[in-house]
Amino acid sequence: MTGEQGPALAVRKAFIEDLPRILELYAMARVRMKESGNPHQWGDSYPPRELVERDIKAGVTYVICTTQTAAATAAVTDSAIAGDAAITGSTVAEDATITGSTVAGSTVAEGATICGVFMFTTASDPTYAVIRDGSWLNDKPYGTIHRVAGDGMHKGILRTAVTFCVEELLQKASPDKDPRDADVVGELCQDRADSKLLSINLKMDTHEDNKIMQHALEKNGFVRCGIIITDDGTERIAYQKEKIWN
Secondary structure, rough: OOOOOOOOEEEEEOOHHHHHHHHHHHHHHHHHHHHHHOOOOOOOOOOOOHHHHHHHHHHEEEEEEEEOOOOOOOOOOOOOOOOOOOOOOOOOOOOOOOOHHHHEEEOOHHHHHOOEEEEEEOOOOOOHHHOOOOOOOOOOOOOOEEEEEEEOOOOOOHHHHHHHHHHHHHHHOOOOOOOOOOHHHHOOOOOOHHHHOOOEEEEEEEEEHHHHHHHHHOOOOOOEEEEOOOOOOOOOEEEEEEEEEE
């Protein structure tokens, strides 16, 4: 890493050519999961190659890369997501600065290192339809983040993914505007008097043994909501983050 805060990070959609590196990141994540007392969540082979390929072709897999900044590195503002983690085994850090495609002024450099990966979709997740031992924060439309992994060397993997997904949801709420424009938040929100404020919702889930991810999610503003059952019949702790601009 360069400097105390490490290199700037940016997000782009994954290409099929990225598959070997993505599989490598997932393999490294599985090792760190086992080393940290979480051997069952991903086992020896999750996510399988076929699933990763399908997600890439569907356009829902994203990679996090090191960048070259066109402007000075910008600290994350109050509208960005607080907290930081190098996911699935690294020490959770508190001092990352996000730049790149999630904050204006950066571009992915030629030969940039792919240091993280995640899946993001705005389609409803069938496994989230039923939740027990609690409830979701609301029943509003949401985005879902799955299969987050990092190389264990770069800080800010989860934070970068969450910041990017919030911006994507903002863009979906107002497709004719750039959500990174500071003036857009005010334009998207209705008058305070009618209480119609902009609400962005993200959901995630993790295994009960994944203490590192649980801590990282809570640092990033997610609230533990209850228990959901995955497609393979195992339990996961369900989390939701609602971000409201007022």
